[in-house]
Amino acid sequence: MPEERRRAEGGTQGVPSGHDRGEVAAELGYDETVARAMADRYLDDTESRAQKNQFSLFDL
Structure with missing residues (x-):
C-alpha cells in the first residue's frame, strides 16, 4: 500500500x-x-483479503 494512502487513512x-x-x-x-x-x-x-474476496458484478 502506498505511503500516501497510509497517511490518508490513519x-x-x-x-x-x-x-x-x-x-x-x-x-x-x-x-x-x-x-x-x-x-x-x-x-x-486486510487489503489483500478484500481484493481477493471482491467479485465482479459481471460474474454474477
Missing part, C-alpha cells in the same frame, strides 16, 4: 485500532517501529 501515527502507535508499542512492550510494521502488515493483509 495519519502518520494512527493504527487500525485508532490508537496512537506509541500507545500500542508501550502496551505491547515493543519499539514504535515494530508497532508501525504490525499496523502496516495488518493493512496490507
